[in-house]
Amino acid sequence: MLQKGLWETIAKDYRKLKEQVEGDTYIWIDLTKEEVQTLPSNHKFELPSPWILYGVEKENYNLNDEIKLSSLF
Numbered sequence: 001m002l003q004k005g006l007w008e009t010i011a012k013d014y015r016k017l018k019e020q021v022e023g024d025t026y027i028w029i030d031l032t033k034e035e036v037q038t039l040p041s042n043h044k045f046e047l048p049s050p051w052i053l054y055g056v057e058k059e060n061y062n063l064n065d066e067i068k069l070s071s072l073f
Contacts (some may be wrong), residue, residue: 001035
């Protein structure tokens with residue numbers, strides 16, 4: 001997130017990809033809750049609810065958003 005030139009590189013490659021592909025083009029990046037809080041208020045990101053690994057019940061998902069490994073075995 002803080003690496004100099006990261007967002008400029010992503011934006012450049014995104015523009016290049018949009019020229020090559022017809023239809024909608026998206027960039028997927030996983031952000032932690034802490035990283036989302038550092039985004040400027042005028043960001044253009046869509047922030048849907050986080051995905052949960054298929055088969056893991058919400059009850060087995062702790063407050064830190066880490067899957068309890070014991071529930072997988």
